[in-house]
Amino acid sequence: MNRSSTAPESDKRKICRCGRDLSGRGRELCDVCVMVDEVMDSFGEVLVQHFPHACSGDLSPDRTIRLVHAIDEAIVEWIDNNVTEETHESAS
Numbered sequence: 770m771n772r773s774s775t776a777p778e779s780d781k782r783k784i785c786r787c788g789r790d791l792s793g794r795g796r797e798l799c800d801v802c803v804m805v806d807e808v809m810d811s812f813g814e815v816l817v818q819h820f821p822h823a824c825s826g827d828l829s830p831d832r833t834i835r836l837v838h839a840i841d842e843a844i845v846e847w848i849d850n851n852v853t854e855e856t857h858e859s860a861s
């Protein structure tokens with residue numbers, strides 16, 4: 770018996786691309802991944818400012834994965850070190 774095929778929509782466990790649980794959220798990405806994407810966008814914008822005639826904005830897939838992972842870890846560490854329960858206003 771395939772239980773998942775008969776489970777109501779609310780029982781389906783939503784997982785972010787990073788593996789974090791998204792249960793109870795109406796989004797496709799967790800807070801950290803939203804911030805990672807914003808950092809990646811800023812990264813590209815800075816390089817384009819310095820190299821406006823670059824032919825593309827490509828990084829290798831391996832470098833992209835490692836960069837995203839490093840940014841994710843840095844964001845989590847920064848939040849752990851700098852955000853208290855009192856200052857945490859975004860959804861957790």
Ligand SMILES: [Zn+2]
Nearest residue numbers: 785787799802
């Ligand atoms: Zn995520």
